[in-house]
Amino acid sequence: MKRALGAVAVLLLLLSACGSGGHEEAPARHPGVRSDFDGDGYGDLVVGDTTATVHGKYAAGYAAVLRGSAHGPRIRKPQVVTQDDLGFGKAGEGGAFGSAGTTVTADLDGDGRADLVTQAGRRTLFVVWGSDKGLSGAAAARLTGSAPLAGDVNGDGHTDLVVGVGEVDDNAVRILLGPFSREGTPRRTVSLDLTPPSGSRYAVSVPAALGDVTGDGKDDLLVSWSILADYAPVARATVLYRGSADGNLVEGPRLPDGFYGSSLRTADVNHDGYDDVVAGLPCEMLGDEMVPEGGSRLSVLYGGTLKTSRITENTAGLPVGGPFMPCTFGAAPAVGDADGDGYADVVFSVRPRTGSAEVVLLRGSAEGLTTEGARAVPGDFGVLLDTTGDKAAELVTDDLGRIRVWRGGSRLLAFTASGLGLGPGISGGGRGFRPVG
């Protein structure tokens, strides 16, 4: 459970990677489409398995890209990328290339195509550059850092990265301001100290998400002030560092008491121009796992007003009936616009006491996140990605290595790793097979 929660905690990183939106330069490309590596206007689905053996190295991991089309992700001939393909040395055991928790997609060089940024090992990041043929290991760069977040913190239209510097208690990040050269060199680098206030009960600051919560056109960094339990950070409060034109983020308001989570995501749920923050808090760890005070929950903080609301097991209108397994409600939140109405929607998972886990989709609205029109499908967790080019995101769910793609309420396709034809160098894994984003 602890491992799973850790994965959930970092899963949030990847979906805040919407990039800057960019500028419309060449009409053939669609910079606003997330994870569109070949620039054809269809989001391309990344799947991976950090437990897979690659060229004999256990858990070296891979990322496979299923290019989008009018009919959804193409499962024939996926583009498979491993660390071994990149020209920076072979992967070691446990390198976990392509981990969902430490992968983001964003256009770093400003060519209108998304690029893949993924961690392998403790503090190495690889950038795999998009091209009109999609992703391949032939064009890549190596950076130093961990747990990347992508956004535009200085508001210049170029995607920036916020990366960890190493250990969990370093309480510092580096801000790599874009655009990046093909060698991976940012235009400028800024270091930011995130040490929690002296005398406070918080031991570590965990960078958790980027989003423009203040509405000034610069993405803000959301940081979880955390205690340590068994050396693992446990979020207890959220503080916002305001984006700024020179890249020197400024510590801003602490968000209201009780607003924190093991996963944070940002998206504009009420479509008012301010990014909103979604926090999943299924469980807390204090030596043991326990239901958090006030119950497992999914909270939303609305940008601008900083007002909050909560969805709990007792919220009326949920599409899944309880009672639920403890510590499962609100797990693995992800965001995207599932119906293309401009209001970002939210998915999270929950496990009823009887039956299998479900992924719940709640819709955004002018009044905020609502259970009106909510639905649920089977799965341990889900991501939202528009692979069909119609501005409405498909829901991609995982169920112990079986991935399903849902469009509207109906299932578009289903597949497992063994059905993809990943090539002779990749074996094992399977149950760790999951959508990355």
Ligand SMILES: [Ca+2]
């Ligand atoms: Ca595409």
Ligand SMILES: [Ca+2]
């Ligand atoms: Ca690019």
Ligand SMILES: [Ca+2]
């Ligand atoms: Ca920027």
Ligand SMILES: [Ca+2]
């Ligand atoms: Ca908003």
